Amino acid sequence: MAKTRICVIGAGPSGMSMVYNFSKMETGNDAEIVCFDKQDTWGGQWNFSWRTGTDEYGEPCHNGMYKYLWSNGPKECLEYPDYTFEEHFGKPVPSFPPRPVMRDYIEGRMKKCAKDLKACFRFKTAVRFVKYNEMPEDNFSVTFTNLEDNKTVTETFTHVVVAIGIFNSPKIPNFPGIESFGGRVLHSHNFRDPNEFKGQRLLVIGASYSAEDIAIQCCKFGAKSIISSWRTKPMGFKWPKGIEEKPLVEKFDSNMVHFTDGTSAEVDTVIYCTGYLYLYPFMDENLKLKSPKLTMYPDNVYKGTLWLGGGNNKVFYIGMVDQYFSFTLFDVQTLWTCKYIFGELNEQTQREDLEKSMKEWVNRRNSLKDCHDEIDFQGDLITVLSKDTGYNIDSGPVGAKLFHTWEHQREADIVTYKDQCFPSIYTKSMAPAPSCKYSDALDDSIQAYTGAK
Incomplete structure (x- = not known):
């Protein structure tokens, strides 16, 4: 029997959780896991880089993280049950952390592990192509390039885990006359620093979370005026002075x-906040997840994780659903994947059963009416995966209740919701109030956030 050898593509929070949970498995001691990433370290989107377009090797920049991004959901809903924020910082901390804090937290859990997890990663490496080899091989040929020496090789793996996230392939619509625009046009994927737009009149195209966040952030850092343009319906918040909404x-x-x-209005810069596409050019056609838009539950994916379209139930997609819970969801998905690979789940194996379950979830997805339906839907998915794996059973339902409260707070006041406090699902400690209001917080350092001297 071939040695179990798992290929993980992407070393962001999903890939990190996959390696972390693999390291905790008591079975499969002779198995191997290899996690590939184009960046020079783990962290994925939570690593900030000034680069846009292409990196130093001419590769498309995967990372779209910008300065001064703060979590737009309470950290209590994305906390790891076995490694809380309180454990990481040695005390309760506020509910809405800035990017450096989130980055420090996910790395802290990896460093806590007794094993040297960095040995499982191959950084500065781009996966080029993944192909399934039919019986009798029943394995995958994975072709990848070491970007430093520009050498391309192919290795064989028994399983493939796609963990590149959903915020890397911008969706950019066209508008008549845009080619005549005399200012700068960019997608939020290439937005880096709100100070760049101080004193400018901005048009933000989009009406979801990134549009809201970038509009508020640019307003905070001194943009002259901001118009948010919506297609289906306005966000409808009570905006601070300087922000208004207009139709498409x-x-x-x-x-x-x-x-x-x-x-009509005259503007200096256009920022597309129009979302992202599912795009996996490195996957062979029958292994490639496809959907016209980001979704709460893609077709052909059992329990939001196991790919049914090809690869003999040995391909897994982690973190590819439109997200509320993020880290918690990735973590339970990867734990489920590890247990599935090593036969530790009492799982259905007949294809018709897998497809029936998948279609039931897809049908429910199609009936979702609003954000609260979506929260319950994703909370229920986490609960199902938790029951399968022994993950903390409170993660889904209690997390969903916190998210419902969070949504109501956003609707009540879009400016102050990041100043609110939530209790940890696992330690029960209430988060303290932040040291200053989010609208006044211009320092996103760990020291400023935690109140460290």
């Missing part, structure tokens, strides 16, 4: 933007 752009005429309600 109809056309551009140089720097003048015309909207479908007949109004």
